[in-house]
Amino acid sequence: MNVLILDGGPRDARGAACRKIAAATAGEGRAKGHAVTAFELDALVIKPCQGCFACWLKHPGTCALRDDQEQVLRAMAVGDLWVWITPVTFGGYSPALKRSLDRSIPNILPFFTTRQGESHHPLRYAKRRGLIVLGTLPAADPESERIFHDLVRRNALNLDSVLTGSRVVHDGEEEGIAGRMKGLLQAAEEAI
Amino acid sequence: MKALLIVGSPKGKASTSYNLGRGLLGRLEAGGIEAVETTVGAALKSSEERHRLYKAVDEADIIVVSFPLYVDQLPAPLIQTLELLADRKRGAQGATPWAGPLAQRLVAIVQCGFPETSQTRPAVDIMRQFARETGFQWAGALAFGMGGAVGGRSLEKAGGMLRNVVRALDTAAASLLSGGLVPVEAEALAAKPLMARRLYHLAANWGFRSQLRKHGARKRTFDRPYS
Numbered sequence: 073m074n075v076l077i078l079d080g081g082p083r084d085a086r087g088a089a090c091r092k093i094a095a096a097t098a099g100e101g102r103a104k105g106h107a108v109t110a111f112e113l114d115a116l117v118i119k120p121c122q123g124c125f126a127c128w129l130k131h132p133g134t135c136a137l138r139d140d141q142e143q144v145l146r147a148m149a150v151g152d153l154w155v156w157i158t159p160v161t162f163g164g165y166s167p168a169l170k171r172s173l174d175r176s177i178p179n180i181l182p183f184f185t186t187r188q189g190e191s192h193h194p195l196r197y198a199k200r201r202g203l204i205v206l207g208t209l210p211a212a213d214p215e216s217e218r219i220f221h222d223l224v225r226r227n228a229l230n231l232d233s234v235l236t237g238s239r240v241v242h243d244g245e246e247e248g249i250a251g252r253m254k255g256l257l258q259a260a261e262e263a264i
Numbered sequence: 265m266k267a268l269l270i271v272g273s274p275k276g277k278a279s280t281s282y283n284l285g286r287g288l289l290g291r292l293e294a295g296g297i298e299a300v301e302t303t304v305g306a307a308l309k310s311s312e313e314r315h316r317l318y319k320a321v322d323e324a325d326i327i328v329v330s331f332p333l334y335v336d337q338l339p340a341p342l343i344q345t346l347e348l349l350a351d352r353k354r355g356a357q358g359a360t361p362w363a364g365p366l367a368q369r370l371v372a373i374v375q376c377g378f379p380e381t382s383q384t385r386p387a388v389d390i391m392r393q394f395a396r397e398t399g400f401q402w403a404g405a406l407a408f409g410m411g412g413a414v415g416g417r418s419l420e421k422a423g424g425m426l427r428n429v430v431r432a433l434d435t436a437a438a439s440l441l442s443g444g445l446v447p448v449e450a451e452a453l454a455a456k457p458l459m460a461r462r463l464y465h466l467a468a469n470w471g472f473r474s475q476l477r478k479h480g481a482r483k484r485t486f487d488r489p490y491s
Contacts, residue, residue: 120274120339120340120341121274121334121339121340122274122275123273123274123275123279123332123339128472128476129472129475129476129479129481130479130481131481131484132476132481132484132485132486132487133484133487133488133489133490134489145490146490148490149488149490149491150490161343161347162343162346162350162390162391162393162394162397163386163389163390163393164337164338164343164386164390165337165343166343167340167341167343167344167347168340170334170335170337170338170339170340170343171340173334173335173340174334174335174339174340176335177335179490181485181486182472182476183468183469183472184378184464184465184468184469186465190378190380190382190383191378191379191380191383191461191465192378196486196488197488197490197491215393215396216393216397219386219389219390219393222385222386222389223336223337223386223390226336226383226385226386227335227336230335230336
């Protein structure tokens with residue numbers, strides 16, 4: 073299984089928990105014999121999407137902007153399991169993770185299709201794929217966490233994911249993440 | 265009284281988000297409110313521009329944030345802007361102290377290319393959560409679908425198809441002008457589809473094919489450069 077880890081934590085101290093989780097996830101993945109590719113997104117040069125749709129309509133599949141996002145797009149295309157890690161930001165994702173996700177639309181097709189009764193775009197690289205999103209918060213915040221889990225479910229529907237997992241890790245709980253990842257990776261192996 | 269429009273689209277004033285946000289702002293202006301507008305792109309350009317945004321936010325009684333749905337939620341530069349505003353309001357170290365009035369109403373306008381406005385739910389929830397975490401008064405949201413059919417066209421001159429868009433903006437503006445929130449009637453009007461979903465799919469897919477042909481890319485539509 074190709075495991076792609078996108079760490080969306082900031083490079084400063086606020087991203088420490090995300091880095092710990094990313095390292096634990098990569099370690100578990102490799103220990104299970106999977107090919108793991110990991111990106112610390114805030115350390116890459118990824119410009120914001122311009123909303124030009126050239127990746128759909130002018131040069132299908134490639135972005136008009138040339139920067140580090142191209143290597144992320146390549147890894148997304150072949151990834152069987154995507155693991156996104158982010159500080160929970162008003163219930164959503166960090167700017168670093170979101171910048172990369174906004175720039176992922178070259179990997180989908182422009183046309184509308186219906187999926188589970190809703191309009192969505194078909195995938196350019198359709199395959200059985202799983203999505204796990206791990207969020208970090210200093211302390212429990214039920215409303216923020218509800219929004220986060222709902223957002224992950226919506227993303228999974230958009231990406232036609234066959235396995236979806238979302239967890240919020242509070243300060244001090246990072247050490248136990250390796251054990252939790254073992255279970256999530258096992259579930260992914262069975263589903264994909 | 266002052267109102268500030270923050271446009272969260274990377275296309276700035278050439279966007280559907282600007283068109284809709286300007287539509288609400290214009291109605292507030294007509295009701296006697298002084299209106300100011302800015303874009304997230306401009307605000308993130310430099311430290312001077314950021315401080316200009318802070319000042320505009322401080323002076324506003326009503327803040328309207330209008331943006332497109334990107335991957336189920338806010339575009340990244342808008343999240344970054346909200347983080348800056350939140351850091352400042354929370355008094356984070358190194359952030360310029362907050363000087364805004366105590367009761368500032370925050371309104372969101374979100375538009376998506378999908379026909380179903382239910383797809384904007386996480387984006388609206390995130391804006392509400394931002395208000396909750398930072399102390400703005402959440403005044404509600406107008407969520408529009410089929411954004412591609414609105415585009416940059418004049419809302420007033422477009423006629424029948426956009427009549428509910430116009431009525432939603434009218435209803436929301438009237439309530440905001442009288443000190444209220446975005447009423448549920450305005451939310452319901454915004455959520456009404458501009459046309460049948462099947463027809464929208466057909467029109468949009470035809471439009472995509474036509475654009476691909478125009479750019480000489482029709483045969484490369486399904487290319488997989490990273491296979």
